[in-house]
Amino acid sequence: MKNFKQNISYMDYTFPDTAISIHSVTIRESKIQRHAHSFYEFSYISSGKGTYEARDHSFSVSQGDLVFIPPDTEHEFFDKPDQPITLINCLVERHVLSNPIIINDEGLHHDIEYLLGSFRDCSQGLKVRDNKKELGQIIFDLKLEQQFKESGYRYRIYLKFMDLLNRIRRYKESDAQYLNEETSDPINYVINYIYNHYNKAINLAALCEGLLLSPRQFQRKFKQVTGITYTQMLQNVRIQQSCKLLCDTNWSVQTIAREVGLSDMKHFYRLFKERCGMTPNEFRQPENSHNVTSIEWLYLYPSKPLT
Template sequence: MGGFPVLTADYLFDRNSPLQMLLSEETLTSVCHQYDFMVVAYVYEGEGIHYIAQDKIRVEPGDLFVIPPGVTHVFQPLDFTGSRPLRILNVLLKREVFDIPPELTGSLSEADLARLAFFRKQTSWSGYKDKAMELTDLFNNLQKTYSNQTSTSLPAMYSLLCQLFSSIDPHMQVPFHEEPQMENDPFHDVILFMLNHFNQRISLQEISRYISISSRHFQRLFKYKTGKSFIQMLQEIRMKYSCVFLAFTDMRIQNIALEVGIGDMKYFYRLFREYSGMTPASYRHWQQYHYHSILEGMIYSARHSAR
């Protein structure tokens, strides 16, 4: 994957803390993206597929991923209908979190300091299967510390962060180990193809050949599975990418339209207004003050941890 939006710490972190926690609810058309910071993503609820770098991984509750800056990824729920949501608990870590405050150096063990230094240098993703979901309590405590942050809570935050890294470090794997399982529905691959080629001209004939069925049969199956036509889904994907580019870049609106594969500005404005209820300029202005609604409302909760 390449050429996808980069979600930046300057926008996503709402306070001076180098740590942020978000519980996101993923959709079929969640956009492929990168970060300029590290993310520990923990599958809290539901089943899905994780497309990360060049890998496609079936995920379930307890699966954890350490995602360094610059690694492209997206989660996708296994269920097409939205009745079984896929929720991911994300621990966002600014680069500065690895710069240990001098007042804490003496309270961390040499092993903790070495482990933090190790994770800081990671450039490839890694994974861990917490089948018993034993890390849930640790994430709950980390969320409480984050939510009730005071000048005296920094040691507790670092203690919990070190516990997290200590728990997953011995078991991290690349590639991520998976037990044998059934093949995924090929329409997940179709949607991934659309997410990867959203800025190109994709014909119905081309996309139906992608899974070796007739265009007519493809249209019928696609609508049956997703509740949307192929064109409706493609337009939705392009509008979601447009929202992210508006939120995270200073690109001109005309350039964003071209970036998502739409050369007709009147058509772009009409689609965007139908999708978001506002003009692109109004959306960009609104996002400056509503960062919790980034990524088409995927954020499920920014203040409450896993139950």
């Protein structure tokens, strides 16, 4: 390895006799440091659990996940205690995805170029879940072809690799976790998600995994953009909605608290008084009815009392 950046190494690898190479790696106690390399990497998790971290995103990985890592991407895998990660890595030289083979068929050539281009353009990588065990089987077949080197094995390796790309693309277009248009602005996505799901228990860890961010990275970005924490935002939206229900319905305070996702009444009263400067019953009085038009600030200003 040679120095790449501070605390980052650039990994060199000499491809043996094909531009597609398969090898296994076991990660125990995160012994492999953060690094980057000039080739593409398709890492299939054959056992264990842990976390994949790149420069701008991270997500959990477990047996049956496949992670696509583009060239020059700083990354690292972390295993969980007593659950070392075993990876089967498919390493691919750049030119394999850059220059489709010359075929005297314009339509077929276009299809191959489209498939390869979808990976060349995926600069931040992705993770797919091998629910049907298809990807693992192809990776295993590639490993056997490389190991036994029977006549025509280079040709078969290329065809199996193209099959792997096509299946990953199909997974990505259906239910894969990856950075797509919907989550290209993760903070705005989560704010909208809060407004649509504030009355339910929100699993922040699952949200972050879908956004390819660690909870820590997400919390930092969220506060940088909004000025408040994710928890404050969720509480503000819940109190904002409870204010509307207090004015628009004759429901009991307890019913309203449950409706906005705050079943702990002591906690609800404390939050409401903190945000609004009065109790729910006081807010409901006719002389305070004008307050409902002044609660839009709640999603940005966590402690300013209503006046």
